[in-house]
Amino acid sequence: MPEPIRLGIAGLGTVGAGVVKIVRQQAAMLEARAGRPIAISAVSARNRDKDRGVPLGDYAWEDDPVKLATRADVDVFVELMGGADGPAKAATEAALAAGKDVVTANKAMLALNGQALAEQAEAAGRTIRFEAAVAGGIPVVKALTEGLAGNEIQRVMGVMNGTCNYILTRMENAGLPYETVFEEANKLGYLEADPTLDVGGIDAGHKLALLASVAFGTQVDFAAMQIDGIERVSIEDIRQAADMGYRIKLLGVAQMTARGLETRMSPCLVPATSPLGSLENATNMVVLEGDAVGQIVLRGAGAGEGPTASAVMGDVMDIARGLRLPVFGQPAATLRKAQAASARTPAPYYLRLNLQDKPGALAKVAAAMGEAGVSIDRMRQTQHEGTNAPVLIVTHKTTRDMLEAALAAFPATGVVADEPVSLRIEN
Amino acid sequence: MPEPIRLGIAGLGTVGAGVVKIVRQQAAMLEARAGRPIAISAVSARNRDKDRGVPLGDYAWEDDPVKLATRADVDVFVELMGGADGPAKAATEAALAAGKDVVTANKAMLALNGQALAEQAEAAGRTIRFEAAVAGGIPVVKALTEGLAGNEIQRVMGVMNGTCNYILTRMENAGLPYETVFEEANKLGYLEADPTLDVGGIDAGHKLALLASVAFGTQVDFAAMQIDGIERVSIEDIRQAADMGYRIKLLGVAQMTARGLETRMSPCLVPATSPLGSLENATNMVVLEGDAVGQIVLRGAGAGEGPTASAVMGDVMDIARGLRLPVFGQPAATLRKAQAASARTPAPYYLRLNLQDKPGALAKVAAAMGEAGVSIDRMRQTQHEGTNAPVLIVTHKTTRDMLEAALAAFPATGVVADEPVSLRIEN
Secondary structure (H helix, E strand, C coil): CCCCEEEEEECCCHHHHHHHHHHHHCHHHHHHHHCCCEEEEEEECCCCCCCCCCCCCCCEEECCHHHHHCCCCCCEEEECCCCCCHHHHHHHHHHHHCCCEEEECCHHHHHHHHHHHHHHHHHCCCCEECHHHCCCCCCHHHHHHHHCCCCCEEEEEEECCHHHHHHHHHHHHHCCCHHHHHHHHHHCCCCCCCCHHHHCCHHHHHHHHHHHHHHHCECCCHHHCEECCCCCCCHHHHHHHHHCCEEEEEEEEEEEECCEEEEEEEEEEEECCCCCCCCCCCEEEEEEEECCCEEEEEEEECCCHHHHHHHHHHHHHHHHCCCCCCCCCCCHHHCECCCECCCCCCECEEEEEEEECCCCHHHHHHHHHHHCCCCEEEEEECCCECCEEEEEEEECCECHHHHHHHHHHHHHHCCEEEEEEEEEECC | CCCCEEEEEECCCHHHHHHHHHHHHCHHHHHHHHCCCEEEEEEECCCCCCCCCCCCCCCEEECCHHHHHCCCCCCEEEECCCCCCHHHHHHHHHHHHCCCEEEECCHHHHHHHHHHHHHHHHHCCCCEECHHHCCCCCCHHHHHHHHCCCCCEEEEEEECCHHHHHHHHHHHHHCCCHHHHHHHHHHCCCCCCCCHHHHCCHHHHHHHHHHHHHHHCECCCHHHCEECCCCCCCHHHHHHHHHCCEEEEEEEEEEEECCEEEEEEEEEEEECCCCCCCCCCCEEEEEEEECCCEEEEEEEECCCHHHHHHHHHHHHHHHHCCCCCCCCCCCHHHCECCCECCCCCCECEEEEEEEECCCCHHHHHHHHHHHCCCCEEEEEECCCECCEEEEEEEECCECHHHHHHHHHHHHHHCCEEEEEEEEEECC
């Protein structure tokens, strides 16, 4: 009779309860696949008395997650509390120090402390698995580190915050302004306690930082990422983009260039008919590009009880089966410190300006752009609104620096009212 | 210095040459990821003198793949010859008997002999990996057996023959009949030597049989599959389907039902706006549905040197890293013999009939369908062609048996000219 693998689960929110359900309801299937039983020894959460819709009486209770993580009857510490520091990190460190493997859904903890934790895990001969931290149920960390291990990865792109994608598609489909849909999402409980984590692009940025590390063999470096949220995306831009065959998505892109590693999270225009452009509501999508495999697209639910618990269980099953990789796919000591490159890979840009209704205004703007070296692919002036004329411009491929130079030259033309909107187009 | 893992590669066609290229060109990257060098000891192919665009002088040559597979300096036998029986199977068996692991792209060999080979591999303490056999570069076997290991899989669907999807999308986009596009594809070298393997649905059927086994923990059973090819798909049906918002795809579906395991490969209508409906040309797509994760969609190149070599290398890297699973994800002895169920899961169907232009013809057909218990969702009669009137019917959900009963009753109505076309609609 093979030994069971014994879990200690800290955090019994939606995901934690989902993991307990799977372990209880699918015991025979899990055992057949793993070749050994999956058992739960102990659980921990802030409030012992809350009804979580799943019986917990069979398991020891620990108030203190550090105690849970170091119990003698725990083989794998399942960290589902969240938070970059504090109890999650303390318990993870304690678990590794006590010789436990760790499975976590905690993107913030790993995006900010991943290298140190990976080094600690490897020194202890243990691993940390984090499939659930990125794109919910989509097995993208596994695809990158294992399935595509024969590829030099060239680019990773993803829509990885379901709440932002919900807000953007709802704005488009209902024709509502950002503020209204933000309030709707808030009432529906879709937003984090600090909504900036979602709409500010930080949560998605944490995920992208982890993917960049496993894709490029580099030390996770969240601080180097350029991040813009969706707070300033207007219904007007969504409409104009749609008119030109694009949709606006909060898109993360990690790309290795001759100058170093570019990582950016920002609202971008993508072709409406592309896989990324067709993504509705809270669904996530990750696009992986490798030198041998070409382009692989993965799509699925990015959050929620079942999908996230599925990812946690995938990691648990790997450990139960003895499938153990270094935390970021290769030994932490071999991960390079990436040269962070500012986002200078050329791309076309979408610009929306309000021009004062003066003779020669358009010519002045075009001249300023030309002087900055930015050439115009398409331009159109829409109906006047009062004394200003909205103008839309799609540039040819240009660098962000050159575009910034053009934008910086606009005030001196004396014809550009308001701050122009500029969004990258990712084809 | 860790020991290299040493490959013996049999078959140096496109894929074999691609594998050699990756091992040569990415040696440092592969070693960093695997923690040990990936080396090639020996190769084998039918013709030693052919230029394959990659230097082979560093490797021993074997004319006989069985000799290659059993060489003392080979740890992993990489079988890229193809063929269900014959040299591929003999060499695979010899490799296992000699204690080697096997990596193969050979769907036919495993679809027809998978259970016996899995049992032999496990008795020898070895494994056979076959990611490259299914959907080219898409890591779908890994996603099913590992990433989604916590899920009870409910349904697997896929478009997995790029040639068929090329033919169907080319027919639609160019408005050309099947025969013309088939000839085009033949001239372009897209078809197997025996084209029935492609257009008859057999190649895709082999792939589906393997996915069904890993998805449901059942013994691979190609003989139980219901297979229809695309040979009878007409441009008329493609046009009519498009008019109603559908596209026709050669779709494989494996589904566990209360009556047993349904596996079928057939031309189906799918919504044009769904991920499957949006698939163009030779791209492959697999849709996985699990009880916890919901729906995961994987998309990528299904054939070609790079994508298939990428999948082979993923398996090689797993073995080099010591990530070893049983052949079909769980021990061969625990795989159930599935009860093969005829495809009776209810679905809507598309019917195209030619009705003789007689009074009351439509009523007679509708009555025959009603008597068979098939109810009509939508019906339309298009412009007359001579004395016959083409009629399109979309049924409500019905079983294949009831539909067959309705079709069987048509001749007695005396108003149905020609054989009706019936295609399942998969939503």
